[in-house]
Amino acid sequence: MNSARVKEFYYLMKLGREFELRAKEEYMKGNIAGFLHLDIGQEAVSVGSMKAFMKGDVFTHYREHVLAIARGMDPKAVMAELFGKREGVSKGKGGSMHLFEPKLGFYGGDAIVGGHLPIAVGCAYARKMEGENAGVFAIFGDGASNSGAFFESINIASAWKLPIIFFLENNYYAIGTHISWVSPFTELYNKVKNYMPAVRINGMDVCEVYEEVMRAKNYIENGLGPYFIEAECYRYEGHSMSDSGKYRSQEEIEIFKSKDPIENLKKRALSENLVEKSFFEETDRKVQNEIEEAVSFAQNAGEPEISELYEDLFCKECSNVVS
Amino acid sequence: MLYREALNRAIDEAMRDDKSVVILGEDVGRYGGSYRVSEGLFAKYGAKRVIDTPIAELSIVGNAIGMAIGGLRPIAEIMTVNFSLLALDQIINHAAKFRYMSGGKLAIPLTVRMPGGVSKQLAAQHSESYETIYASIPGLIVFAASNPNYAYHALKKAIFLNDPVIFLEHELLYNQEGEVDFKAQIDPFKASIVKEGKDITIISYLKMVKDCKEAIEKIEKDLNIECELIDLNSLRPLDMETITKSVKKTKRAVIVEEDHKTGGFGAEVSARISEELFYDLDAPVLRIAGEDVPIPYNRKLELASIPTPDKIASKIALWAKENGL
Numbered sequence: 001m002n003s004a005r006v007k008e009f010y011y012l013m014k015l016g017r018e019f020e021l022r023a024k025e026e027y028m029k030g031n032i033a034g035f036l037h038l039d040i041g042q043e044a045v046s047v048g049s050m051k052a053f054m055k056g057d058v059f060t061h062y063r064e065h066v067l068a069i070a071r072g073m074d075p076k077a078v079m080a081e082l083f084g085k086r087e088g089v090s091k092g093k094g095g096s097m098h099l100f101e102p103k104l105g106f107y108g109g110d111a112i113v114g115g116h117l118p119i120a121v122g123c124a125y126a127r128k129m130e131g132e133n134a135g136v137f138a139i140f141g142d143g144a145s146n147s148g149a150f151f152e153s154i155n156i157a158s159a160w161k162l163p164i165i166f167f168l169e170n171n172y173y174a175i176g177t178h179i180s181w182v183s184p185f186t187e188l189y190n191k192v193k194n195y196m197p198a199v200r201i202n203g204m205d206v207c208e209v210y211e212e213v214m215r216a217k218n219y220i221e222n223g224l225g226p227y228f229i230e231a232e233c234y235r236y237e238g239h240s241m242s243d244s245g246k247y248r249s250q251e252e253i254e255i256f257k258s259k260d261p262i263e264n265l266k267k268r269a270l271s272e273n274l275v276e277k278s279f280f281e282e283t284d285r286k287v288q289n290e291i292e293e294a295v296s297f298a299q300n301a302g303e304p305e306i307s308e309l310y311e312d313l314f315c316k317e318c319s320n321v322v323s
Numbered sequence: 324m325l326y327r328e329a330l331n332r333a334i335d336e337a338m339r340d341d342k343s344v345v346i347l348g349e350d351v352g353r354y355g356g357s358y359r360v361s362e363g364l365f366a367k368y369g370a371k372r373v374i375d376t377p378i379a380e381l382s383i384v385g386n387a388i389g390m391a392i393g394g395l396r397p398i399a400e401i402m403t404v405n406f407s408l409l410a411l412d413q414i415i416n417h418a419a420k421f422r423y424m425s426g427g428k429l430a431i432p433l434t435v436r437m438p439g440g441v442s443k444q445l446a447a448q449h450s451e452s453y454e455t456i457y458a459s460i461p462g463l464i465v466f467a468a469s470n471p472n473y474a475y476h477a478l479k480k481a482i483f484l485n486d487p488v489i490f491l492e493h494e495l496l497y498n499q500e501g502e503v504d505f506k507a508q509i510d511p512f513k514a515s516i517v518k519e520g521k522d523i524t525i526i527s528y529l530k531m532v533k534d535c536k537e538a539i540e541k542i543e544k545d546l547n548i549e550c551e552l553i554d555l556n557s558l559r560p561l562d563m564e565t566i567t568k569s570v571k572k573t574k575r576a577v578i579v580e581e582d583h584k585t586g587g588f589g590a591e592v593s594a595r596i597s598e599e600l601f602y603d604l605d606a607p608v609l610r611i612a613g614e615d616v617p618i619p620y621n622r623k624l625e626l627a628s629i630p631t632p633d634k635i636a637s638k639i640a641l642w643a644k645e646n647g648l
């Protein structure tokens with residue numbers, strides 16, 4: 001890894017972490033409501049994958065703030081969406097779970113577990129037909145990998161040799177259900193080994209995530225069909241803000257915290273003399289400023305008007321007919 | 324007792340009394356249920372009877388149907404009605420039809436519990452009320468529990484019925500407190516008169532019953548009228564007898580539901596009243612329902628998309644004035 005890359009990874013992961021910590025705080029204050037799924041602990045996955053997969057289309061589930069920001073979505077517009085404001089990416093209609101930006105090839109927060117996978121497969125089909133080889137990146141959890149939609153998607157993508165990367169974030173839990181209670185094995189790439197190349201990587205290491213997604217990207221771009229990556233990772237926070245946390249031990253959380261993706265990258269960069277110490281201090285300050293800006297933008301942004309309730313339901317032509 | 328505790332008690336007693344009763348669903352076991360309905364049951368009855376499933380709604384219901392055929396009395400929990408769409412094929416094409424298709428040879432003693440409705444800012448994919456779908460399916464029984472007492476009695480009855488029951492709960496009711504009379508004889512197929520009155524019949528179910536109560540308090544004094552409030556309890560079959568008696572008395576009917584207006588369950592109730600009681604009516608039926616949009620995240624828009632006690636009150640007041648009350 002070169003120094004510029006490491007700096008970029010650190011900056012984005014830190015931005016993601018601080019964004020999430022602040023979102024949590026704003027939730028407690030009542031400025032954000034509903035379901036808020038934090039990505040804290042999993043930043044390496046979001047950042048490493050999005051920095052490798054820069055083109056194409058991204059389909060994701062609801063734990064997606066950091067992924068969106070790493071993709072290039074403006075933290076201000078994401079925070080405003082969390083605040084339910086009109087200047088939010090989805091005009092306050094979607095909230096935390098539904099951040100869409102087609103200009104960035106970013107689709108989802110889909111909050112129906114597994115629901116976005118057949119859609120991602122269909123998009124890969126369309127792109128292939130149009131002669132584009134950038135393909136699709138579909139990210140989902142261990143819980144989603146037990147759904148029918150998952151198995152159908154794996155089969156179809158493989159049968160039709162579609163350009164799609166399936167990226168499984170194995171953080172071991174689907175809300176309060178440990179993967180070992182509902183799957184015969186916990187190394188989930190075993191589910192698809194006969195369909196496509198499938199690997200398991202350390203999702204707490206941003207460089208490893210980046211390199212593997214680069215490999216996958218080259219593979220699908222060459223028209224070889226789908227590629228599967230399972231990244232072992234961990235969410236430090238509860239599933240959402242309403243989570244008793246009784247299903248796991250503090251000890252387990254501590255084990256993963258000791259592998260923290262941000263701290264470890266920093267340590268490594270310093271010990272290998274890749275990055276000077278001052279960079280981290282400067283970056284942390286810069287990130288703090290950006291977060292402040294995002295929050296004040298969200299606070300000052302406007303509420304949607306009630307007259308907007310029926311907007312965005314149909315295209316112009318259909319809207320005219322309906323109303 | 325809280326609504327969720329009443330449900331828990333019903334399941335607990337059924338499991339205690341009959342070893343063939345099992346529950347299955349996402350997070351129902353070790354976690355105790357998303358809304359804590361199955362709390363404590365895993366420790367009490369073990370993993371064989373309190374089954375943590377993967378996220379696989381089609382299989383949760385499909386497996387439960389198979390369990391029912393195999394001799395068990397399964398209670399399937401679907402985390403919310405929104406996800407029950409993934410199980411719709413199993414519910415409609417299989418559970419609802421097996422008895423009939425087999426000329427009555429098969430029985431499917433199955434309960435599928437699921438909460439729905441608009442909670443608070445959960446946005447479009449987590450806020451639907453699909454009772455209108457289930458209530459339109461021949462072969463299904465559909466109960467809708469608005470309070471702890473009915474929840475307890477109706478769930479117990481549902482578990483021991485020999486037909487598939489869709490048991491609807493509401494996400495905002497789990498922590499509602501209410502008396503449960505354990506000894507009461509309650510017929511879960513009957514609607515109940517929550518409050519008597521002579522001028523207007525207000526028909527509702529699930530959480531809207533509570534909102535209607537609040538609305539009634541606001542309008543009765545102002546308008547100097549008396550409202551009769553009916554809680555449907557069972558959506559399929561629909562207790563037309565109770566509705567008929569009340570509407571014949573008041574000659575005015577209002578239906579309040581949280582679901583989208585177009586094709587909402589209120590449309591069915593309204594049609595039945597028009598068909599059967601047209602000549603008894605002194606006013607057109609008033610339907611108060613949610614807007615025809617997916618539920619938005621923003622709180623202001625969210626509240627604009629569903630009935631609230633204030634809106635119910637003002638709509639009824641306006642309609643009452645327009646119709647000579």
Ligand SMILES: Cc1ncc(C[n+]2csc(CCOP(=O)(O)OP(=O)(O)O)c2C)c(N)n1
Nearest residue numbers: 063111112113141142143144173174175406
């Ligand atoms: C079809 C469906 N069933 C159930 C749910 C409720 N639910 C939301 S998230 C979740 C767990 C998903 O776990 P996983 O896929 O591992 O993702 P993670 O939250 O760990 O990122 C469940 C069961 C849902 N949203 N959709």
Ligand SMILES: [Mg+2]
Nearest residue numbers: 141142173174
């Ligand atoms: Mg998970």
